[in-house]
Amino acid sequence: MSLELVLIAAAALFCVGLYGAMSQQVVVMVMMGLELMLNGVILAAGAFWWFLAPAPDGQVLLLVVITAMTVEMAMGFAVAILLHRSRRTDMTDMASDLAG
Amino acid sequence: MLETVLFAALAVLAVAAGVAVFRTDSMARASYALAASFVAVGLMLLQFRLEYIGVITVLMMVMEMAIMAIFMIMFMGMNPALMPMDMVHSKKVAASAAVGLFLLLATGILLADWPEGRAPATGNLTESLGGAVMGSKMLVMLVVSPVLFATLVSALVLANPRGRYAAYPAVPAEDDADDGGNQHGAHADDDGNHHGGHGNHGDGGHQ
Numbered sequence: 001m002s003l004e005l006v007l008i009a010a011a012a013l014f015c016v017g018l019y020g021a022m023s024q025q026v027v028v029m030v031m032m033g034l035e036l037m038l039n040g041v042i043l044a045a046g047a048f049w050w051f052l053a054p055a056p057d058g059q060v061l062l063l064v065v066i067t068a069m070t071v072e073m074a075m076g077f078a079v080a081i082l083l084h085r086s087r088r089t090d091m092t093d094m095a096s097d098l099a100g
Numbered sequence: 101m102l103e104t105v106l107f108a109a110l111a112v113l114a115v116a117a118g119v120a121v122f123r124t125d126s127m128a129r130a131s132y133a134l135a136a137s138f139v140a141v142g143l144m145l146l147q148f149r150l151e152y153i154g155v156i157t158v159l160m161m162v163m164e165m166a167i168m169a170i171f172m173i174m175f176m177g178m179n180p181a182l183m184p185m186d187m188v189h190s191k192k193v194a195a196s197a198a199v200g201l202f203l204l205l206a207t208g209i210l211l212a213d214w215p216e217g218r219a220p221a222t223g224n225l226t227e228s229l230g231g232a233v234m235g236s237k238m239l240v241m242l243v244v245s246p247v248l249f250a251t252l253v254s255a256l257v258l259a260n261p262r263g264r265y266a267a268y269p270a271v272p273a274e275d276d277a278d279d280g281g282n283q284h285g286a287h288a289d290d291d292g293n294h295h296g297g298h299g300n301h302g303d304g305g306h307q
Contacts, residue, residue, distance in 0.1 A: 001104040001147070004209050009111035009144075011205035013137070015198040016118040022194035024122065025187040028172055032134050035161075036118050042157065043114075043141050050148035051214075054221030056232035060240055062153050063233070066160070067244050071251045073164055077171060078255035085261060090175040093189065 006047035014040030025091045027083060031076040038069045107147055114140035122188075127172040135165035152226045 013036055020033025042065055049058035080090060087094050117137035121130045138161035145154035188194075233241055 001107045003214055005104070005107070005111070007209045008206055009115065011202055011209065012115045013118055013141070015202040015205070016115065016122070018201060019194045019198035020122045022197060023188040023191050025189055028168060028175070029127070029130065029187070032121055032130065032168070035134060036121065036137065039114070039118070039138060039141050043144060046145045046148050046150055046153065049150070050221065056228045057237070059150065059153060059225070059229040060232055060237045062150070064240060064244065066153070066157065067248065070160070071247065074251050074255045078258035080171065080175065081259040084175050091187070
């Protein structure tokens with residue numbers, strides 16, 4: 001197991017998530033893409049910690065990333081509920097008021 | 101060697117499950133696939149001796165995906181385990197961006213001159229994490245706590261259908277027949293309930 005191998009796996013996860021976040025129309029599916037991107041970030045951060053600097057600071061950084069993921073999910077679900085209540089939809093295309 | 105094989109298998113599982121999230125025909129299966137991807141990453145973290153982070157990743161994500169599946173069933177208005185779906189836009193642009201970024205990242209990863217010869221991780225790493233969080237990194241906890249609390253409040257405010265004036269009595273029926281009803285500040289929400297008439301105009305008055 002090498003750092004390069006882990007980082008390539010993390011990059012693959014991040015890019016699959018990017019595809020999902022850019023292409024999906026359903027809000028919850030977009031959130032899944034974002035989750036997958038953060039999944040890759042967690043893996044990469046874990047690899048950096050293990051291979052480069054195995055100090056407690058790195059684990060604290062990972063905790064912050066996981067917290068950010070939790071916050072994103074909580075707000076995402078709240079926005080999905082609000083969107084469904086106000087527009088009767090769960091599609092991002094119906095909520096493009098702020099686009100461009 | 102065995103460690104590398106195990107890692108490679110988990111990495112393939114994580115990426116394949118990630119791809120399956122956007123390839124499967126049902127949203128319920130998509131959420132299970134994402135949970136599988138997170139479990140694989142959690143097991144990979146265990147290989148790095150990140151026991152605490154790895155275990156909470158697995159536990160948190162399995163529960164989160166269960167909640168996500170419930171959300172999909174609530175919103176989709178169909179059987180999410182059976183109905184095929186292909187709700188995408190800008191498919192080619194998204195695929196090009198993802199593949200391009202992966203090639204860029206892979207090139208950087210393989211060409212970078214990574215440092216070698218780090219000090220090995222020793223001792224009880226979970227205990228040292230706890231010591232850091234409660235000691236030298238206490239500021240991180242102090243910042244994270246209000247952020248989580250603010251998230252709780254914000255999520256409830258966004259998701260709560262009852263505004264400040266929801267407890268007020270409904271507008272009398274005769275206002276419904278009045279063509280100028282809206283001019284008096286009457287406002288109907290999506291459930292057909294009528295609020296207002298108290299000087300609050302528009303949605304802003306309900307916040």
